[in-house]
Amino acid sequence: MPEAPQEGSDFARLPHESVHRLTKPLAWFLRIEAVAAAVLLFFTIAAVGLANSPWAEAFLGVWETPLGLRVGSQEFVRSIKDWISDGLMTLFFFLVAVELKRELVLGELRHPRMAALSVSAALGGMAVPAALYLLLQSGQAGEAGWGAVMATDTAFVIGCLALLRSRIPQSLRIFMLSLAIVDDIGAILVVAIGYGHHLAWSALVAAAVGLVVVRLMAHVGIRSMPLYILAGISIWFAVDRSGIHATITGVVLGLMTPTGRWVSDERLYRILDRVVAHPAGNNNEGSGATQDRQSLRLAETAARETLAPAERIQIALHPWIAYCVMPLFAFANAGVPLSMGDLGDAVTVAVFVSFALGKPVGILAFTWLALRLGAVKPPELDWKLLVGGGILAGIGFTMALFISNLAFDKSLINQAKLGIFLASLFSAAAGLTLLFWVTRQKSRAL
Numbered sequence: 001m002p003e004a005p006q007e008g009s010d011f012a013r014l015p016h017e018s019v020h021r022l023t024k025p026l027a028w029f030l031r032i033e034a035v036a037a038a039v040l041l042f043f044t045i046a047a048v049g050l051a052n053s054p055w056a057e058a059f060l061g062v063w064e065t066p067l068g069l070r071v072g073s074q075e076f077v078r079s080i081k082d083w084i085s086d087g088l089m090t091l092f093f094f095l096v097a098v099e100l101k102r103e104l105v106l107g108e109l110r111h112p113r114m115a116a117l118s119v120s121a122a123l124g125g126m127a128v129p130a131a132l133y134l135l136l137q138s139g140q141a142g143e144a145g146w147g148a149v150m151a152t153d154t155a156f157v158i159g160c161l162a163l164l165r166s167r168i169p170q171s172l173r174i175f176m177l178s179l180a181i182v183d184d185i186g187a188i189l190v191v192a193i194g195y196g197h198h199l200a201w202s203a204l205v206a207a208a209v210g211l212v213v214v215r216l217m218a219h220v221g222i223r224s225m226p227l228y229i230l231a232g233i234s235i236w237f238a239v240d241r242s243g244i245h246a247t248i249t250g251v252v253l254g255l256m257t258p259t260g261r262w263v264s265d266e267r268l269y270r271i272l273d274r275v276v277a278h279p280a281g282n283n284n285e286g287s288g289a290t291q292d293r294q295s296l297r298l299a300e301t302a303a304r305e306t307l308a309p310a311e312r313i314q315i316a317l318h319p320w321i322a323y324c325v326m327p328l329f330a331f332a333n334a335g336v337p338l339s340m341g342d343l344g345d346a347v348t349v350a351v352f353v354s355f356a357l358g359k360p361v362g363i364l365a366f367t368w369l370a371l372r373l374g375a376v377k378p379p380e381l382d383w384k385l386l387v388g389g390g391i392l393a394g395i396g397f398t399m400a401l402f403i404s405n406l407a408f409d410k411s412l413i414n415q416a417k418l419g420i421f422l423a424s425l426f427s428a429a430a431g432l433t434l435l436f437w438v439t440r441q442k443s444r445a446l
Contacts, residue, residue: 036322037159040398043327044334048421051335063332076237081332085405088325090236090250095317096154096184097254098310103178105259116375117367118178124366125179125393126150126186129358136350145347145407145416147194149354151187151399154180155326156424157392160432167439168385171378176389179363185251187399192248195406203241210235211252218258223309245406259310326398333401336417347412351419355400356426360390388435394427396420 050059068077078086104110129149137143157180161173214231222228232253240246307315367386371377400420408416 036326037156037162039323039327040155040159040330043331044397047331047334048336048338051337056335056337060335063335084329084332085402086240086246087236089329089402090247091317092250092321092325092329093184093188093247094250094254095314095321096181097251098257098314098317100181100185101255101257102259102310102314103181107178111376113374113376115178116370116373117377118175119182120366120370120375121175121363121390122179122182122186124362124364124369125152125183125359125390126190126362128362128365129354132358133350133354136353137346140346142347142350142408142412142416145351145404145412147187147190148400148403148407148416148420149351149358149396150183150190151396151403152180152183152359152393153395153397153399153424154184155322156395156397156428160392160395160428163432164435164439168435169378169380171381172385172389175378175381175386176392179389179393183393184399187403188245188247188251191245191403191406195245195403199243200241203238204244207235207238207242207249210238211256214253214256218256223262257310257313259308261306261308329402330398333405334417334421336414336421338418339414343418345415345418347408347415348419348422351400351416352423352426355394355396355420355423356391356430359394359396359427360387363390363393384438385435388431388438390431391427391434392431394431395424397424400424 047059050056053059063081064079066077067080067083068075070077104115130146133146133149134143137145154177157176158173161168161176210231214228214235217227217231232249235253236246236249239249364383364386367377397420401417404413404416404420
């Protein structure tokens with residue numbers, strides 16, 4: 001009978017590999033919230049720089065390269081930029097919807113009076129900028145772009161807050177994150193409803209059937225991730241053909257993702273006790289069908305299923321979205337030729353004013369109204385901090401660019417992007433400055 005490893009032995013942990021010398025520091029690096037915003041900023045600056053360089057034509061042209069496939073009479077061909085904006089961004093909205101559901105079921109938003117504050121602020125942050133934009137652009141060529149000024153960029157806002165570290169209370173981070181998530185969901189609903197095409201009902205019915213199939217798969221206990229991925233892709237193509245913007249698929253599937261665990265902690269520990277109880281199998285047995293191997297496979301499944309599907313998906317997808325999808329989207333969409341002559345353009349001014357002024361005004365006004373109607377505000381989240389957060393919400397960068405590509409005519413898109421850039425820069429600088437000053441005053445008072 002083989003000897004049991006001594007307590008404290010290296011056998012009590014996973015084997016060490018040389019690659020861990022790289023992965024451990026990398027894991028620590030990726031945990032820093034500000035890194036995602038820094039990566040996004042780097043690719044944004046790179047895109048703007050290349051769009052205003054001698055290589056501008058080649059850089060902008062590569063994103064228009066057609067890519068796709070044909071199956072019989074069906075054709076799925078679009079530019080690289082469109083595949084990024086319509087395809088990869090579906091993963092972003094899927095992750096946002098999963099985060100929203102987790103917040104609604106397990107997080108701060110599960111308390112109705114707490115949730116009312118963030119939801120109301122988000123609604124104000126969408127409604128007031130859109131109304132202000134329509135007021136400034138009424139009857140003009142850019143009137144249809146009202147949806148572009150409703151969005152808040154989650155990555156940049158959270159990244160800016162991360163720069164302040166412990167200077168700000170955790171309640172402000174939770175408030176801004178919840179606001180941004182609700183804001184993103186609202187933005188994609190605006191895209192689906194306000195910027196969709198004529199509906200193809202047969203494709204829409206096919207998408208609905210696909211969603212029913214996904215729900216039945218979850219109900220009967222199917223847990224194979226490849227099957228759900230295949231179903232999700234099929235639904236995406238059906239929605240894409242229906243005339244509704246395909247990224248809504250990510251929102252619907254994200255909200256359908258279960259937040260409950262299949263295996264409880266108690267059951268996991270009992271299964272692990274079985275693993276400990278079985279002696280190691282004969283190393284010469286090649287079948288791998290020994291009782292201890294079966295117990296190990298059972299323990300592997302149980303350990304995986306102690307995390308809810310929503311949590312596993314969030315852990316798996318978040319790094320890819322933050323460090324690949326969003327930077328790639330910015331690299332493909334942020335390249336705009338800058339011209340001083342566009343600074344006074346009506347669309348540029350309307351976009352800038354709507355973000356820089358409309359966002360904080362809308363958030364603060366609806367927050368005040370929610371409090372008057374019974375919403376609850378954490379005591380440490382005072383109005384000065386809310387003003388700073390409201391100004392930061394004027395960073396609409398990624399989502400604003402996404403909607404601008406749908407809302408504006410090609411003759412106006414560069415003016416709209418310039419307004420988005422200027423408003424995002426102003427909001428980041430003004431919001432961080434105010435929050436730094438407020439927290440410094442508080443630290444001095446202590």
